[in-house]
Amino acid sequence: MTERESASEAILDVAEGISAEPITQWDLFVTRLRRHRLATIAFFYMGFIGFVALLAPLFTCQKDDTFCGRGPVEMSGLTTVLMLATALLVGYFAYRSFVSKLRGMAVALTFVTVVLGIFLVSSWGLLDVPHVNHYADQLPDESGRILVNIAPRGSIPLGTDDLGRDVLARVIHGGRASLAVGLVVGALVALLGTVIGSLAGYYPGVVDQSLMRFTDLVLGLPLLPVAIVVGRVLPELQFLPGFLKQGAWGIAVLVGLLVWGALARIVRAEFLSLREKEFVEAARAAGASDRRIIFRHILPNALSPIIVQTTLIVGTAIILEAALSFLGFGVRPPIPTWGGMAASGASIAVRGFWWELVFSAGALISTVLAINFIGDGLRDALDPTQTIERK
Amino acid sequence: MADPLLNVEDLRTYFSTEEGVVKAVDGVSFKVDAGERRGVVGESGCGKSVTAMSIMRLIEPPAGEIVTGKVEFDGRDLLKLTEADMQQVRGGDIAMIFQDPMTALNPVYTIGDQLIETILLHQDVSKSEARDIAITALDDVQIPHAGKVMEDYPHQFSGGMRQRVMIAMGLSCEPKLLIADEPTTALDVTTQAQIMNLMLELAEQRNTAVLLITHDLGVVAGFCDSIQVMYAGSIVERGTGDEIFHNPQHPYTWGLLGSMTRLDESQQERLNSVRGAPPSLINPPTGCRFGPRCDFAQDICREALPILHQSQEGQKVACHRSDELDLKSIAIGATS
C-alpha cells in the first residue's frame, strides 16, 4: 500500500468514526470522487480535451504560415505526438494538484483561471472568423492537387474531408464550439437557476409564485423546436450585437436561456426544505440577515444538487448545440463543429468515406460521456448521506 | 425440561463491504421457550436486528451471509430448509413486526388485500373465510370498524393504527414465535404503551413466544420474562428482568442502566452515558470488545475475548471481571 492510499484510508476511517483525526470536507470529497474510477478518468479526459481545444490555434495553422511550415499535414506527425504528450502531462499534474495538497481557494483560483483562459482564447478564436480560416484550408499534395476524401494514413491520421481539409485539425477546432457552449451554458444555468430558484424558495408568496410560473413557462416551451427557430433567425436578428450572431456564442446563450428551468426547480425545492431546518431557525433567532442566511447557511447546503444538475445540463447543452449544427441551424460552416462535421461526414459516408463522421461523432460522444461520468461521480462524492458500504 | 422453541447456536452473519467484512453477528447462542417473552437490548448497530433477520433468513446475499450457526425452530434447523419450506415458516410459524409502521405496509394495496394475502398463504381457507379471519384479526387489535377499514389504504392510517395492522397481520396465522423489531420506536409515547400492552395481551392469550428487540430498556422492563444484552455482535449478558435491572454483572449493562431515565430514583442524579462509540465491526478490538470503553478494563480484558459463562449471581455474563466487581454497590456511572 502506497503512502497516498493509506492517506485515503485514514480519511475513510474518520468518515466511519474509526479514528478521530480531523479531515476537511474537501478531503472527503476528493476521496469519494477518486473511488469513482470512471469519473476520475473523465476528469482527466476533460482536462485533456480542454487543453487541446484551448491551444488548437498553435497546433494547426494555415499552410503558408511560417510558424508551422506546411501546416496541418506536418502537424499530424511529430507535433501531434508532442501535443498529446504535453496535454497528458498537463492533465496529470492538474489532477495531482487537484487531489492532494492544493485545496480550497487555491484550487478554485486555478480552476477559475483555467476556465477564464479557455474562455478567452476560445472566444477570441471563434469571434475572429477570418483569423481561424486556416482550418478551412485545403490540403494540396506535392503536385498541387487537392487531396479530397483521403482515408486516414500516416501523415494524415484522421484523413481529409470532401473539401480536402484535414479532419484532425477540424476535430480539434470543433471542440472549441462544444466547450464554449458547455462553459457558457454551465455558467448561465448555474447563475439563473440558482438565483431564481433560491429567491423563489426563500421568499414564499408573490415572489415564489411569479418566479415559478415564469419557470414553468420556460420549461413548458418545447426545447428543440424553439431552439431551431432561434438558431435559424439568430444571424438575422437586427438588435443583436455582431458577436452573438455568429459562432458558438449566440447558440450558447440561447441554449443557456432555455434550459435553466430544471435547476431552478431543484434549487427551489432545496431551499424550501432547508429554510425550515433547525439550523436556519437558529440563525434567524440569532438575528442573521436574510442575506447572511441565504449565503452562509442555505446555499452551501444546496450546493451539491446545483453542481450535479449543472454538470448534467452542460452535457445536454453540448448535445443540443451539436444537433442544431447538424441540422444547419447552429454554428454555420465553415467554422468547424462536431455536429456540423457529423452532418457533412454523414453525406460522404454514404459513399464509403466514413472517417469524418466517425471521428467527429467519437469526439462528441466521448466528451458528453465524460461529462455525464463526472456528474455521476460528483453526485456520489457530494452526497453526504451516502453510506460507505457500496460494493 | 422440554425442548426449547427456538435454539440459536453460534450464529455468525457477516456482511462484505468495500472496506472489509463486517461481523454484524459474531457467535450468538440463545434459546427461547414456547410462550416465553425475551427481550434483546443493545445500542444501534450491535447486531440485534441482524440476528432477527438471520433467524428469518431475510439476509440478502451477496452483501450479507449467514456464515455458520444453527437456528433450530421446533426441532428443525431453519438454515438447512429449502426456500419453499422457509416460506411456510415465515409468517406462518414465525411472524415479524418491524420498526417503522409508516413504511412497512405496501402503499398501493388495501389493508384487507395485504391481510388476506398472508392468511391465504398459510391457511387452507377460501377467500371469504380469509376475509372473516382478517376482520377478526383487526378486531383483536382493537381497530374500530374492522369490516370497513379493510378497503382503506395504509396512508389513511396513523402510525399506531398501522402498527396494529402489522400486529394483526403477524398474529393472524397463529405463529408460535413473534419477532418484534423495535415495534414502538417510531411511535409517540402514549401509543407505545398501548401497542406494548396489546402485544402482551395477545401473546399471552395465544401462548405465542415473543422476541422483542429494542434499544429502550424501559420497554423491556415491563414486558419480558428474560433479557439478553448484545454488544458489538455478541451477547454480553443474559438473565431475568430482575437480575439485569437490579444486579447487572457486565459493565456495559451497568452503563446502559446508568443512561436510562428512571422514575424510581431521585431527581438529583445525573444521567450518564457510556463513553466512546461502538467499535468497528470490521476490525474489532482484541480481547473484550467492550474493553476500550470499559472503566474497569485490565490487561486480561485487552488480551482474551471473554465468553458467556454462569456468574455467581445467577445470570450469564461475558466479562472476565464480573465475579470480582461488585457493580451493584458502585453508584451507577460513578467513575465516569
Place this chain on the structure above:
Amino acid sequence: MFAYIIRRLVYGVVTLFALSLVVFLLIQFSGGSPLDRLKLNPRMQPVIAQLTELWGLDKPWYEQYFIWLRNFVTPVDVPAQEGLIVVLGKLGIRSWVAIAAAVAAVGYTVALFFVKVKANWWRTFRAFSIILTWLIAFWIIKSRIVFALNWGISFRGDGPVWDNIFGAAGNTFRLGATALLLALIVGIPLGIYQAIKQYSFFDQLGTMLSFITFSTPIFIIGVMLQLILALYMERWTGVKLFYVVGMTSSGYEELGRGLFGLPSLAQLGDVIQHLTLPAISIAAISMAGYSRFQRASMLEVMHSDYLRTAKAKGLPRRTVVVKHALRNALIPIVTLVSLDVAFIIGGAIITESIFGWPGVGRLYIGAIQSIDYPTIMAVVMAIGAGVVVMNIVADILYGVLDPRVRYD
C-alpha cells in the same frame, strides 16, 4: 381533481400564448417582414395581395399577432370577422356528431371521477374505460371531421397549413408512438431485470450501455443505423433488410390489399422495413433513460420496508417481485414518460430529416429554412399543445395508479 385539471389547462393555455408570442416576435425581428419574404417567392405572387389583406402583413407586428391569433382559433369557410358563435351555427351535421362525441368523452371522464368506489378493480376499470372512450371518440372525430381552423396558407406555396399539418401529424404519430412503445417494452423490463440481478455482469453491462447511449446525440444514432444496418449491410452482404428513406416503397399500392381494406402482409412488411430504423433512433435514448430510471426505482422499492414485510410474510420471491415491487416501481415512470413526449417529438424532428419521413418534423425543418411563418407557428403550437395535454394525462394517470396521490 377536476379543479386541478382545469388549473393545469389554464397554465397550459398561458404557456401556449407565451410560446406563440416568442416565436412570432423572433420571426418578426429577423431580417425584414414576412411580406418581404413572401415577395421573393414566385409561387406566391398571385396571392400576395389577398394574404396581405387577410393577415394584415403591412400592419405593425402587434396587430399582425392579434390577427394571427384570431385566425388561429377560427374555422375556415367562414369570414374571420363573424366570430365563433356564428361559426358553430354553420357547421354541418357531421361536425356536430364529432363535437357530440368529444363532449360525451369529456363528460364520461368527469362523471367517473365523481363515482366513489374503493376497490382496486374499480380503479383499473375506470382507467381502461376512459382510455377506450377517448379512443372511440377520437375515431369518430377523425372520421367525421369536416372543419378546419384558419391556420393560413404556406408561404412556400404548399397549400393550407391545417391540411399539411394533419397529414404530417399522422405520420409523426406513427413514428413517435412506435418509438415510445419500443422504448417502454425494452427499457422497462431491462431496468427491472438489472435491479433484480443487481451487481451482476448483465447489470453492469446494461448500466454502461445505457450511459453511452444516453450520451450519444440522436442524429449520430440515426446516421449510424442508416449507414451500418442499411447501406453498408446491403453493400457487403447484398441483403436489403431496411429502407432508409420514406414511409413506404414506391410500389406500395401494388403489394395488394388485405382483408377489409387492411394492409396485406407484404404491405405490413414493407412498412416495418421503413419504420424500424427511424423508430429505433428515436427510441434508443429514451430506452436507456427508462432502463436507468426503472432500475433505480426498482432498487429503491426492493430495499423498502414493505418489501421486507412481504418477504417476512412468507411470500415466494416471485410474488414479492411481481405483486409488491413491480406495482410500486412502475408508478414513477409515468411521469418520466410524460416528460419524454417533448423529447420524442424533438427526436422525431431530427430523425425525420435524416430518414426523409414525411412528418411534422420534416415539415417544420422545411418551413424553418424558408421562414414560412404560418407553418412554423402552427407546428410549434401543435407540438406545444401536445406536450401540455400529455403532461395533464400523465398527472391523471399517476393519480389513478397511486392511491396516495390526491389533487386538490
